[in-house]
Amino acid sequence: MTPKTSAAVCGMGHSMKRKEDPRFIRGQGRYVDDIQLPGMLYMDIVRSPYAHATIKAIDISQALKVPGVLAVITGQDLAKYNLHWMPTLMSDTQMVLPTDTVMYQSQEVAAVIATSRYAAADGVDAVEVDYEPLPVVVDPFKALEPGAPVLRTDKKGKTDNHIFHWEVGDRAGTERHFAAADVRVKQDIYLPRIHVASIETCGCIADFDKAMGKLTVYMTTQAPHAIRTVFALVAGHVGLSEERIRIVSPDLGGGFGGKVPVYPGYVIAVAASVLIGKPVKWIEDRMENLQADSFARDYHMTAELAARKDGTITGLRIKTIADHGYADAAANPSKFPAGLFSICTGSYDIKHAFTELDGVYTNKPPGGVAYRCSFRVTEAVHAIERITDVLALELKMDPAELRMKNFIPPEKFPYKSVLGWEYDSGNYAAALAKAMKLIGYADLRREQAEKRKRGELMGIGISSFTEIVGAGPSKDFDILGIKMFDSAEIRVHPTGKAIARFGTKSQGQGHETTYAQIVAEELGIPAQDIAVEEGDTDTAPYGLGTYASRSTPVAGAAGAMAARKIRDKARKIAAHLLEVAEEDLEWEPGKFSVKGAPQKAKTIQEIAFAAYTNHPQGMEAGLEATSYYDPPNLTFPFGSYICVVDIDRGTGMVKIRRFVAVDDCGNIINPMIVDGQIHGGLTMGMAPALLEEISYDEEGNIQGGSFMDYLVPTAMETPRWEVDKTVTPSPHHPLGAKGVGESATVGAPPAIVNAVVDALAHLGVRHIDIPITPEKVWTILKEKGVAE
Amino acid sequence: MSSHSIRVSVNGAAHEATVDARYLLVHLLRETLRLTGTHIGCDTTHCGACTVLLDGEPVKSCTVLAVQADGRDVMTVEGLEQGGKLDPVQEGFWQEHGLQCGFCTPGMLMTSYALLKRNPDPSEGEIREAISGNLCRCTGYVNIVKSIQYAAAKRHAEVS
Numbered sequence: 001m002t003p004k005t006s007a008a009v010c011g012m013g014h015s016m017k018r019k020e021d022p023r024f025i026r027g028q029g030r031y032v033d034d035i036q037l038p039g040m041l042y043m044d045i046v047r048s049p050y051a052h053a054t055i056k057a058i059d060i061s062q063a064l065k066v067p068g069v070l071a072v073i074t075g076q077d078l079a080k081y082n083l084h085w086m087p088t089l090m091s092d093t094q095m096v097l098p099t100d101t102v103m104y105q106s107q108e109v110a111a112v113i114a115t116s117r118y119a120a121a122d123g124v125d126a127v128e129v130d131y132e133p134l135p136v137v138v139d140p141f142k143a144l145e146p147g148a149p150v151l152r153t154d155k156k157g158k159t160d161n162h163i164f165h166w167e168v169g170d171r172a173g174t175e176r177h178f179a180a181a182d183v184r185v186k187q188d189i190y191l192p193r194i195h196v197a198s199i200e201t202c203g204c205i206a207d208f209d210k211a212m213g214k215l216t217v218y219m220t221t222q223a224p225h226a227i228r229t230v231f232a233l234v235a236g237h238v239g240l241s242e243e244r245i246r247i248v249s250p251d252l253g254g255g256f257g258g259k260v261p262v263y264p265g266y267v268i269a270v271a272a273s274v275l276i277g278k279p280v281k282w283i284e285d286r287m288e289n290l291q292a293d294s295f296a297r298d299y300h301m302t303a304e305l306a307a308r309k310d311g312t313i314t315g316l317r318i319k320t321i322a323d324h325g326y327a328d329a330a331a332n333p334s335k336f337p338a339g340l341f342s343i344c345t346g347s348y349d350i351k352h353a354f355t356e357l358d359g360v361y362t363n364k365p366p367g368g369v370a371y372r373c374s375f376r377v378t379e380a381v382h383a384i385e386r387i388t389d390v391l392a393l394e395l396k397m398d399p400a401e402l403r404m405k406n407f408i409p410p411e412k413f414p415y416k417s418v419l420g421w422e423y424d425s426g427n428y429a430a431a432l433a434k435a436m437k438l439i440g441y442a443d444l445r446r447e448q449a450e451k452r453k454r455g456e457l458m459g460i461g462i463s464s465f466t467e468i469v470g471a472g473p474s475k476d477f478d479i480l481g482i483k484m485f486d487s488a489e490i491r492v493h494p495t496g497k498a499i500a501r502f503g504t505k506s507q508g509q510g511h512e513t514t515y516a517q518i519v520a521e522e523l524g525i526p527a528q529d530i531a532v533e534e535g536d537t538d539t540a541p542y543g544l545g546t547y548a549s550r551s552t553p554v555a556g557a558a559g560a561m562a563a564r565k566i567r568d569k570a571r572k573i574a575a576h577l578l579e580v581a582e583e584d585l586e587w588e589p590g591k592f593s594v595k596g597a598p599q600k601a602k603t604i605q606e607i608a609f610a611a612y613t614n615h616p617q618g619m620e621a622g623l624e625a626t627s628y629y630d631p632p633n634l635t636f637p638f639g640s641y642i643c644v645v646d647i648d649r650g651t652g653m654v655k656i657r658r659f660v661a662v663d664d665c666g667n668i669i670n671p672m673i674v675d676g677q678i679h680g681g682l683t684m685g686m687a688p689a690l691l692e693e694i695s696y697d698e699e700g701n702i703q704g705g706s707f708m709d710y711l712v713p714t715a716m717e718t719p720r721w722e723v724d725k726t727v728t729p730s731p732h733h734p735l736g737a738k739g740v741g742e743s744a745t746v747g748a749p750p751a752i753v754n755a756v757v758d759a760l761a762h763l764g765v766r767h768i769d770i771p772i773t774p775e776k777v778w779t780i781l782k783e784k785g786v787a788e
Numbered sequence: 789m790s791s792h793s794i795r796v797s798v799n800g801a802a803h804e805a806t807v808d809a810r811y812l813l814v815h816l817l818r819e820t821l822r823l824t825g826t827h828i829g830c831d832t833t834h835c836g837a838c839t840v841l842l843d844g845e846p847v848k849s850c851t852v853l854a855v856q857a858d859g860r861d862v863m864t865v866e867g868l869e870q871g872g873k874l875d876p877v878q879e880g881f882w883q884e885h886g887l888q889c890g891f892c893t894p895g896m897l898m899t900s901y902a903l904l905k906r907n908p909d910p911s912e913g914e915i916r917e918a919i920s921g922n923l924c925r926c927t928g929y930v931n932i933v934k935s936i937q938y939a940a941a942k943r944h945a946e947v948s
Contacts, residue, residue, distance in 0.1 A: 017882060018885065021882045024893050025874070025881050025887070026865070026866070027864065027866045029891070036819070036822070197925065199829040200891045253891025254926060256925070285830075507889055676926075680925070684925070707835060708834070714919075714922075714929075715924075
């Protein structure tokens with residue numbers, strides 16, 4: 001796409017260098033732990049070594065003798081204010097601090113407040129807790145068996161560990177269809193627990209100013225405004241009123257969904273600051289972060305496809321058991337307990353579909369957040385892209401040919417899926433064809449055939465995914481009742497410079513640059529002259545925050561709409577200055593000119609000055625506007641990825657030789673940033689496919705609770721990604737954009753798994769659960785008698 | 789807990805401090821000297837967000853005691869820019885979009901700086917190996933590699 005604006009203006013389509021970078025490359029970012037307030041105290045947390053136990057006693061006497069320790073807060077202390085439990089976003093409850101029972105290993109048990117980090121840690125060591133272990137439930141299937149210990153005894157009348165049942169589609173019709181189908185395939189697929197592991201952990205500084213009665217919380221949050229409202233709802237009864245709460249989300253060192261929830265540590269720090277009257281800082285260490293913060297995935301899926309012999313896919317059925325840990329603390333829109341999982345028909349025109357899911361309690365940390373994805377889309381995409389390859393094997397059909405045969409054709413958009421979504425736009429065959437050409441698909445298949453003859457293991461895997469992002473339209477989407485709009489407020493100053501504030505919060509996506517480019521596109525003010533601010537609830541307009549790839553689809557749209565309101569007023573001012581009718585004016589980015597007399601023109605900067613110095617009579621002064629944008633639909637980014645792997649028969653090591661990613665996120669704001677988002681997303685797609693997992697032993701002890709065991713990819717494991725694009729604009733988004741931050745994380749895992757399975761398919765392998773570790777592969781090679 | 793007086797040169801400036809034996813170098817930098825560019829991302833020396841140079845060698849300052857830096861030279865990200873001029877690695881990361889959230893960036897920059905001092909013309913493989921002790925969760929490393937290649941070329945151009 002050729003940019004409409006000049007390089008000096010830097011609107012959409014320019015690879016503008018990022019405006020936020022000068023401070024980061026100088027070490028002058030301002031992250032939560034960089035902030036030091038006068039008189040600030042430090043908090044550290046005592047955590048449970050048991051996954052399930054009764055707390056018989058907590059002895060804080062020795063801790064209070066530690067020099068520098070000022071207080072130890074327990075659940076009993078919070079219970080006095082009815083703050084020991086809090087609501088989750090999914091209408092469940094979770095403990096802030098326990099009064100009698102711990103439900104998972106590393107659960108918060110007490111908090112030590114001290115004058116230094118070191119003293120707080122000493123205090124934690126000195127707290128004595130007497131536990132009596134209880135039976136532990138780790139396996140969600142066993143949790144559902146009759147006679148399993150009931151975990152949530154706090155819930156009156158609860159007799160099992162079942163949380164909720166959710167289903168979409170026509171159960172009976174799909175059953176009948178499957179019964180009559182020519183070909184049926186079925187596959188169990190497990191997506192294990194993983195953790196976003198942003199390099200900055202979570203933390204906050206709670207600063208309660210007694211004189212003003214005002215609470216300021218500097219906090220690692222992706223959704224500062226929603227957090228303010230949650231705090232007011234949770235602690236309103238002890239006098240925290242929303243107008244006296246200010247949440248500041250400063251620079252964030254990554255988020256990926258892990259900084260959406262309200263963690264107990266935040267609430268305890270707030271309580272401590274209110275009780276003690278001093279600022280209290282709490283910063284998790286990495287082990288706390290991995291062991292106690294919200295997890296992602298943990299879906300046990302059984303996927304089935306029905307098809308005709310010619311490869312036409314006609315039916316889909318997926319049944320899932322979702323392990324939520326001891327509380328349903330998923331961060332989904334209220335009406336979607338399984339997120340947007342019903343996008344599981346994917347890129348294919350499937351007539352019959354049904355999916356159902358049951359949420360289950362176990363003795364694991366609560367959660368169910370995204371890991372760089374829009375509400376369970378990764379799970380859905382993994383299921384459909386994996387089972388499609390299983391069908392290809394069954395039919396002995398090339399997986400590319402099978403996909404091409406079943407894609408929703410371009411002329412069917414907007415496309416209404418059988419599970420209820422209206423896909424906005426797409427051209428799936430074009431993306432796959434481009435990826436096949438770039439990687440040289442036919443040649444690779446020939447090479448594979450030759451290598452097989454020599455006993456070498458090489459595989460090619462495809463994933464043609466469709467995402468669903470930009471939540472969301474207010475008729476369906478809310479969080480705690482708050483509709484999922486987002487907002488922008490733009491003020492153009494007399495000198496023609498501007499400030500734009502948004503309800504979202506960048507965690508590395510580059511909003512200071514891309515939002516400025518959106519405003520530049522609409523107003524012709526150079527992006528360099530537009531300051532972008534987010535994250536301070538005292539100044540930014542209310543918005544739901546940044547996650548689920550919603551910043552560009554929702555807040556970006558709000559930015560465009562607010563800019564257009566400003567342009568409308570600017571037109572009136574220009575007409576006044578040029579003494580012509582508004583209809584006689586023509587807009588090009590940055591100026592209004594008189595039709596047929598282009599030398600008669602006023603620049604946006606001249607108009608801005610006039611808005612404060614010479615505005616028409618009867619018009620209010622100033623040049624500013626606000627937009628709360630309610631998207632008419634979600635957006636549906638898509639892409640086709642092809643991965644080539646080689647497998648070492650001696651070690652089981654999978655090496656990604658090449659990976660081509662063709663993405664379509666609609667119109668592009670900053671191509672450089674889009675490529676960067678895709679590189680990062682691909683790496684976070686490869687990570688769970690090959691490396692990352694948080695598992696538990698039978699006692700509920702976490703495995704993979706530090707970077708010793710939780711394998712975040714380094715530059716050595718990460719291949720050199722090859723990226724390209726097609727552009728199919730969203731028809732309903734004001735800029736035709738769709739959002740891109742998560743596409744690659746969603747699309748990459750099945751491409752990798754499909755490649756590994758493809759390498760082993762001639763040995764009878766149909767599926768491997770992730771992470772595909774060398775040990776797993778080597779065990780298969782050994783079983784099949786081909787290990788070297 | 790024993791207490792020690794130490795003298796440390798940080799980015800060329802002499803500092804004196806009295807610290808507990810267990811006090812970490814990263815805390816000396818961040819909390820005592822308020823040089824907050826050096827970050828903390830893990831407890832196990834894996835992530836490299838805290839990388840600084842100790843007598844020119846990259847170390848992870850979360851596992852170096854402040855007392856171990858006594859009498860030695862420390863260089864942090866704040867010391868890269870000289871006389872208002874960005875170091876080529878800083879320029880490279882900005883130019884090639886080698887950072888997103890910026891949290892790993894200071895450690896990544898220090899490792900890159902040390903690499904180019906040691907090996908002014910590294911191959912892609914050598915770059916990847918050199919930064920393999922620094923985790924980045926945002927970029928997928930592709931642009932970090934390009935950033936370091938950019939910096940290497942820039943340094944060559946400056947020398948010639």
